[in-house]
Amino acid sequence: MQSLTIKTPADVLSFIGHTLGFWPEESLVCITLADNHVGATLRVDLPKPSTETSYAKMVAGYLSHDSSAEGVVFAVYTSEPINGEHKPRAATIATLTGALAERGLIIRKGLLVGDQTVSQYDGDPQKGVRLPLSATQSGQINAEARLPRQYHRTHQPHHAASIDQRIPDPRCR
DSSP: OOOOOOOSHHHHHHHHHHHHSSOOSSEEEEEEEETTEEEEEEEEEOOOTTOHHHHHHHHHHHHTTSTTOOEEEEEEEOOOOOBTTBOTTHHHHHHHHHHHHHTTOEEEEEEEEOSSEEEESSSOTTTSOEEEGGGGGSSHHHHHHHHHHHHHHHSOOSSGGGOOOSOOOGGGO
16 A cells, blocks of 8 residues: 655645545544544545534444544535635534544644645634645655556446546645
8 A cells, every 4th residue: 555645735635636526515424543544535525505514414424434543534625715804614513523532533633725725724724824736746646646547547446336437636636
């Protein structure tokens, strides 16, 4: 198995893009962690209004199937703008934090991925550092993960259920 070092927000986004094979939109992506090793990766559509509680329980339930997981890194992908001090999907993340805690999982880091930038989810959204999404195209993860991903795409899977008909987003390369 290939060993990758994930240190920066750009590394996290590159890892997500390569793992999923596409760039998520209006999505929550969660990655479980145990002993500084990556576990399961989950991508789900963002919830409809007023469904945060059932959504958070569902996501926490899926993530808790990784029995070795101790923590979670998440990324909220949304085109919803930051409005003053209001973070997009704040109610969803607050509810998810509680649902994960009930299962013994803590959130280690969160990212807010907009149309043009990425920033830490925690902290003041107006004062926080925002990086351009183009930074994800030149990170170490992108370079290390590129060859195995291309190799996988060029070979036929062993079973029909794994065929993915989506066109990869160029930001994932």
